[in-house]
Amino acid sequence: MRVLLHACCGPCSIMCVKMLRDAGHDVTAYFANPNIHPVMEYLRRREAMEQAAARLALPVIWQDDVYSVSGWLAAVHDQGIADNADARRCAYCYASRLTLTAAAAREHGFDAFSTSLLYSRHQRHELIREEGEKAAARVPGSSFLYMDFRPGWQEGIDLSKEWGLYRQNYCACIFSEEERFLKKVRKLAEAQ
Numbered sequence: 263m264r265v266l267l268h269a270c271c272g273p274c275s276i277m278c279v280k281m282l283r284d285a286g287h288d289v290t291a292y293f294a295n296p297n298i299h300p301v302m303e304y305l306r307r308r309e310a311m312e313q314a315a316a317r318l319a320l321p322v323i324w325q326d327d328v329y330s331v332s333g334w335l336a337a338v339h340d341q342g343i344a345d346n347a348d349a350r351r352c353a354y355c356y357a358s359r360l361t362l363t364a365a366a367a368r369e370h371g372f373d374a375f376s377t378s379l380l381y382s383r384h385q386r387h388e389l390i391r392e393e394g395e396k397a398a399a400r401v402p403g404s405s406f407l408y409m410d411f412r413p414g415w416q417e418g419i420d421l422s423k424e425w426g427l428y429r430q431n432y433c434a435c436i437f438s439e440e441e442r443f444l445k446k447v448r449k450l451a452e453a454q
């Protein structure tokens with residue numbers, strides 16, 4: 263099948279591409295990630311995606327025109343899900359990107375779409391699967407291909423290091439960045 267793979271970043275895409283190809287699929291990546299904050303982080307991850315794609319001889323469809331920090335924050339704020347502890351924010355984040363992917367897959371005539379989010383051990387795997395299926399239902403003519411890419415976890419990490427790719431240390435949105443690093447600020451406050 264011709265598969266459009268939503269790519270969240272370069273490192274996470276490596277094993278997804280390899281495993282899909284091993285299963286006989288023809289893969290094109292689709293980079294659509296308005297959840298990555300701040301802008302410089304988006305550019306760093308995009309560059310790592312370009313480097314991974316060059317290594318893998320992987321065609322990529324770039325959807326930079328959907329990138330908007332203020333638009334993304336307004337969307338989560340308006341839905342009342344701008345809260346660190348709220349799983350609904352991640353559900354929206356998955357749904358919005360997978361719906362874009364489903365629409366792009368239909369527009370470009372792909373047989374199915376999938377996502378590199380299914381590679382991460384840190385993501386909500388079952389929720390991603392559910393949102394992929396919902397996105398396909400939302401976009402008639404599109405089809406979601408579920409595959410568990412997590413068995414490739416360590417090999418993907420090793421390859422991304424060998425290739426010198428930028429490896430992020432928080433999920434992507436500003437809330438996840440706060441979650442990851444705020445404790446450092448708290449410790450400084452405690453020491454005062």
Ligand code: SF4
Binds near residue numbers: 355435437438
């Ligand atoms: S934590 Fe990650 S998956 Fe959840 S909303 Fe933020 S960027 Fe999206």
